[in-house]
Amino acid sequence: MKILLRSARIIAPSSPYHQKKADIFIENGIIKEIGASLKVKDPDREIVLKDLHVSVGWFDSSVTFGEPGYEERETIKNGLDTAALSGFTAIALNPCTNPVIDDNGTVTSILSKAQGHPVNMHPIGALTRNSQGKDLADLYDMSQAGAIAFGDHKQAVMNSNLLKLALQYVQNFGGLVQSFPQDNNIAGKGVINEDENSTRLGLRGIAPLAEEMQIARDLSLLEYTGGKLHIPTISTSGAVKLIKEAKKKGLDVSCSVAIHNLIFSDDVLMEFDTNAKVLPPLRNKKTLKKLQAGLKEGTIDMVTTDHTPIDIEHKKVEFEQALYGTIGLESAFGALLNITSLEETIDYLTRGRSRFGLPVPEIAKGEKANLSLFTPKGKQIFTQENIFSSSRNSLFLEHELTGKVYGIISGNNILIKE
Missing domain, CATH: 3.20.20.140 (Metal-dependent hydrolases)
Structure with a gap:
């Protein structure tokens, strides 16, 4: 499976790409390329999200x-x-x-x-x-x-x-x-x-x-x-x-x-x-x-x-x-x-x-994709609609939160809300 993340700002202090915008190409769960305006033939999934940021x-x-x-x-x-x-x-x-x-x-x-x-x-x-x-x-x-x-x-x-x-x-x-x-x-x-x-x-x-x-x-x-x-x-x-x-x-x-x-x-x-x-x-x-x-x-x-x-x-x-x-x-x-x-x-x-005792992922070529996708921009009131859990007992209900989470990419798997 070929996954292409477009124009993602990378937040990873240990990476040379820290605070830089780049495309990230993932093939069969492995990061194959990181760079500007990557050309990938027939990606299975091209992800473009507003003000996209990624971290490990x-x-x-x-x-x-x-x-x-x-x-x-x-x-x-x-x-x-x-x-x-x-x-x-x-x-x-x-x-x-x-x-x-x-x-x-x-x-x-x-x-x-x-x-x-x-x-x-x-x-x-x-x-x-x-x-x-x-x-x-x-x-x-x-x-x-x-x-x-x-x-x-x-x-x-x-x-x-x-x-x-x-x-x-x-x-x-x-x-x-x-x-x-x-x-x-x-x-x-x-x-x-x-x-x-x-x-x-x-x-x-x-x-x-x-x-x-x-x-x-x-x-x-x-x-x-x-x-x-x-x-x-x-x-x-x-x-x-x-x-x-x-x-x-x-x-x-x-x-x-x-x-x-x-x-x-x-x-x-x-x-x-x-x-x-x-x-x-x-x-x-x-x-x-x-x-x-x-x-x-x-x-x-x-x-x-x-x-x-x-x-x-x-x-x-x-x-x-x-x-x-x-x-x-x-x-x-x-x-x-x-x-x-x-x-x-x-x-x-x-x-x-x-x-x-768990391995620490990295954002680098050759590494398994293990990414969180989010944007730090915007404010929202946390409501019942923001709860995915079966139980609804959130202390944060009706409180203002900053930013938004899109989801994750883990290996060959994508689970995001757009």
């Missing part, structure tokens, strides 16, 4: 679907289509399915459901059996089947010795352990950030201390054991400080931040919108600035949409009863572009692959 394909380190077990929230097929139309060529899938992804067979089954799709789906295996925090799951067997990391999604590992054993065990095969940053004993039955707004709303709060105590413990264990640790979705300024200090010590630790925790403060909770009930919770405006600074300086390694589809039956209920989570794939690019430059936005959306 985006990666999201924390995505949740529903299948198996919660197909009413999201299927793998529609979830991957959503990722593609949102500009992502690869995602890491959280293990919170039913059954939980905690053994070789489940990893293999999950991967088979994504076979042939343009978006590469990489399962994260549960750290403990059924994510119950009692016994380690079959980590090595899952790694052999294709799991790229191990963690109990949104479930804190409260047993310190269990986390210690996990960090020691995975060193035998270079595995990456994830530990959700929340001390449940401190968090208690809290549902939002513990601050002035939790008092005003009469809702129980989750103190930043709950996150910071857990991270401090995890980093102490990492210093003792060695190994590789990833802390997903941090949300406090204290967390940034702790991780920065750990990196200075030379500890092999990385972390991510959810895009909504960079954009929204807990002020949006004043209407009791359950789409704003997320975990970790939205913090105050001062914390937003600290998180944004931590990302810009590199202490925070990557952003994630922390995409979590929740069906209406579990969102359209009283705030305290609603499940945590917001979808975020569709709004990721436009939301980041509201607060960062274009080059920073692309940088944040393309970080993370190497940490999870």
